[in-house]
Amino acid sequence: MIAAHLPALQVVVPLVAAPLCLLLRRGGLAWALALAASWAAFAIAALLLQQVLSTGPISYQLGGWAPPWGIEYRIDVVNGFVLLIVAAIGAVVLPYARVSVAHELPEDQQATFYTALMLCLTGLLGVTITGDAFNLFVFLEISSLSSYVLIALGRDRRALTAAFQYLVMGTIGATFIVIGVGLLYMVTGTLNMLDLAERLPPMAESRTVLAAFAFLTVGTGLKLALFPLHFWLPNAYAYAPSVVTAFLAATATKVSIYMLLRFFFTVFGTADSLDLATLENLLIPLGVAAILVCSTVAIFQTDVKRMLAYSSVAQVGYMVLGIGFASTAGLTAAIVHLFNHAMTKGGLFLALGCMALRLGSVQIESLAGLGRRMPLTMFAFVLGGFSLIGVPLTAGFISKWVLVQAALERGNWLVVAVILVGSLLAAVYVWRVIEVAYFRPGARDDAGEGIAEAPLSMLIPTWILIGASIYFGIHTSLTLGVAERAARFLLGGGA
Amino acid sequence: MQRHFVLRVTTKLLMPFILLFALYVQFHGDFGPGGGFQAGVIFGAGFILYALVYGIESARRVAPAGALRVLISAGLLLYIGVGYAGLALGASFLDYNVLSAPAPKGQHLGIFLVELGVGVTVAATMVTVFFNFAGRGRD
Numbered sequence: 178m179i180a181a182h183l184p185a186l187q188v189v190v191p192l193v194a195a196p197l198c199l200l201l202r203r204g205g206l207a208w209a210l211a212l213a214a215s216w217a218a219f220a221i222a223a224l225l226l227q228q229v230l231s232t233g234p235i236s237y238q239l240g241g242w243a244p245p246w247g248i249e250y251r252i253d254v255v256n257g258f259v260l261l262i263v264a265a266i267g268a269v270v271l272p273y274a275r276v277s278v279a280h281e282l283p284e285d286q287q288a289t290f291y292t293a294l295m296l297c298l299t300g301l302l303g304v305t306i307t308g309d310a311f312n313l314f315v316f317l318e319i320s321s322l323s324s325y326v327l328i329a330l331g332r333d334r335r336a337l338t339a340a341f342q343y344l345v346m347g348t349i350g351a352t353f354i355v356i357g358v359g360l361l362y363m364v365t366g367t368l369n370m371l372d373l374a375e376r377l378p379p380m381a382e383s384r385t386v387l388a389a390f391a392f393l394t395v396g397t398g399l400k401l402a403l404f405p406l407h408f409w410l411p412n413a414y415a416y417a418p419s420v421v422t423a424f425l426a427a428t429a430t431k432v433s434i435y436m437l438l439r440f441f442f443t444v445f446g447t448a449d450s451l452d453l454a455t456l457e458n459l460l461i462p463l464g465v466a467a468i469l470v471c472s473t474v475a476i477f478q479t480d481v482k483r484m485l486a487y488s489s490v491a492q493v494g495y496m497v498l499g500i501g502f503a504s505t506a507g508l509t510a511a512i513v514h515l516f517n518h519a520m521t522k523g524g525l526f527l528a529l530g531c532m533a534l535r536l537g538s539v540q541i542e543s544l545a546g547l548g549r550r551m552p553l554t555m556f557a558f559v560l561g562g563f564s565l566i567g568v569p570l571t572a573g574f575i576s577k578w579v580l581v582q583a584a585l586e587r588g589n590w591l592v593v594a595v596i597l598v599g600s601l602l603a604a605v606y607v608w609r610v611i612e613v614a615y616f617r618p619g620a621r622d623d624a625g626e627g628i629a630e631a632p633l634s635m636l637i638p639t640w641i642l643i644g645a646s647i648y649f650g651i652h653t654s655l656t657l658g659v660a661e662r663a664a665r666f667l668l669g670g671g672a
Numbered sequence: 673m674q675r676h677f678v679l680r681v682t683t684k685l686l687m688p689f690i691l692l693f694a695l696y697v698q699f700h701g702d703f704g705p706g707g708g709f710q711a712g713v714i715f716g717a718g719f720i721l722y723a724l725v726y727g728i729e730s731a732r733r734v735a736p737a738g739a740l741r742v743l744i745s746a747g748l749l750l751y752i753g754v755g756y757a758g759l760a761l762g763a764s765f766l767d768y769n770v771l772s773a774p775a776p777k778g779q780h781l782g783i784f785l786v787e788l789g790v791g792v793t794v795a796a797t798m799v800t801v802f803f804n805f806a807g808r809g810r811d
Contacts, residue, residue: 185755185765193752196745240758241767 184237184250195295204287215267222264226257251308273638296323328417339412346409353396360389401433404467414486419530427523442667460501467494472602506583508664517572524642525561531631548615562607571650690718708787712794747793
């Protein structure tokens with residue numbers, strides 16, 4: 178009986194944990210509850226994906242109202258996969274959170290922190306699972322509002338301005354999305370995505386539909402930090418608490434990429450007016466610019482967290498390139514990179530959180546000699562860095578390999594060159610950290626002696642994600658196989 | 673505001689009507705314009721008016737931060753609880769039909785409880801937000 182209600186539980190289990198965390202008041206208890214909820218969400222996501230892979234899309238009617246009128250939760254290969262990514266990151270980050278949050282936040286804010294984290298998880302899962310365009314906006318706001326709170330909880334006072342900047346940009350993005358959805362509702366009279374896809378083709382030439390398309394693209398672009406709309410991201414990631422940075426970096430932009438895929442290929446996919454060539458002209462230059470500009474900017478950062486934040490914008494560039502090609506290979510690359518980058522960047526930010534716990538700062542200078550003092554953390558960072566560069570046998574290599582294939586399929590040698598240059602730039606910024614950590618002697622006299630390895634509760638989650646980014650670089654059948662099915666499904670070939 | 677006699681008396685006179693009107697908007701919301709959100713805002717506005725005129729300390733005595741915190745969670749939990757009740761009775765999440773027979777009665781009960789949850793959470797949140805802003809720098 179429960180099995181039939183898994184789609185609702187996927188969202189509602191973390192949702193019910195949020196107010197309970199607030200009631201518990203004690204940080205430790207709230208943590209335990211949030212941990213249980215996130216693991217339950219992960220188990221549900223795994224079951225759902227398994228069910229989708231074996232029997233096809235699942236539809237769930239909320240409140241018993243039939244789809245075009247009521248809210249429908251619809252899970253297919255694409256969002257089943259994204260749900261698994263989000264829930265997995267949540268399940269890995271929470272065990273890590275206890276020590277890190279206790280270190281970075283005062284006791285009286287911890288219960289609130291877990292409340293906001295659970296709401297954020299609810300929102301992200303909700304955006305992914307829903308088949309209703311307006312419901313998507315509601316969940317988007319839940320996840321956004323809670324992530325502003327989470328970012329503002331950072332120790333540095335600049336976290337407040339960063340959160341405010343994100344709030345302004347995020348609200349503009351969300352407003353654009355709701356305007357887009359409103360315009361679509363105006364012309365079609367429906368909010369269900371599948372219903373929209375059916376009703377849009379005859380009126381695809383209408384200016385209202387084109388305006389809706391533009392609003393949705395720009396709004397989603399703001400949310401996913403599409404170059405040049407990424408200015409909120411580096412500050413937000415740099416000043417947020419370590420756990421929040423790892424969680425958001427691995428999930429929030431990924432869910433936005435999924436939204437872009439959903440709007441482009443499910444809602445507008447059937448409309449002929451959406452010329453795929455236009456998509457290519459718009460997204461590929463932006464993706465290329467993101468990779469080149471942001472990778473270069475990352476090289477000049479002195480704060481490692483900020484450096485990785487810029488690198489995230491560049492990595493979003495790779496995914497956008499894949500979407501821009503609008504071919505099976507391109508979408509496969511985008512979706513598989515969604516997974517691989519979530520593992521890699523999540524792992525890297527968790528490793529940084531371990532360093533922040535022991536050092537108090539992640540300025541590149543303070544990492545001197547860390548290779549000897551925190552060997553496990555630093556080695557995790559190195560492996561994650563390799564995956565970011567795209568060294569063979571890491572997950573990053575797989576995504577770039579598929580992306581290069583997609584570019585070659587189109588005969589676009591320029592993009593191939595850009596991907597290679599992007600990898601070289603990544604090698605430069607990763608190497609800067611490695612050099613300081615391994616080849617520069619640490620300042621032995623200034624209290625550096627006491628720096629020891631991070632506790633196991635933080636090391637194990639870090640290594641799970643880093644391990645995943647190596648494992649899925651070798652065993653690609655799971656990730657690449659599902660990504661390819663998802664890509665075919667989006668392009669209308671069926672799963 | 674100690675010396676603004678007119679304001680103090682008028683506020684005291686208006687308070688019961690504001691709160692009663694909020695309850696009217698809450699419970700008549702199923703038949704006319706209104707509902708949980710609007711009612712919560714009006715109810716919260718009553719407290720805020722009281723705090724503006726009689727000082728934030730006296731308002732806090734009526735609505736302590738701890739109680740507000742509980743109310744914020746309780747409202748949301750009531751909403752989710754109705755959803756889970758649908759699940760427990762073998763229908764889908766938030767299906768009101770199964771809450772009580774016949775189905776229209778169930779629908780009525782469901783929307784009533786859900787809106788009540790919304791009202792409680794909104795009122796408590798409004799007051800909390802006001803207290804936090806107005807109380808800045810005092811404690």
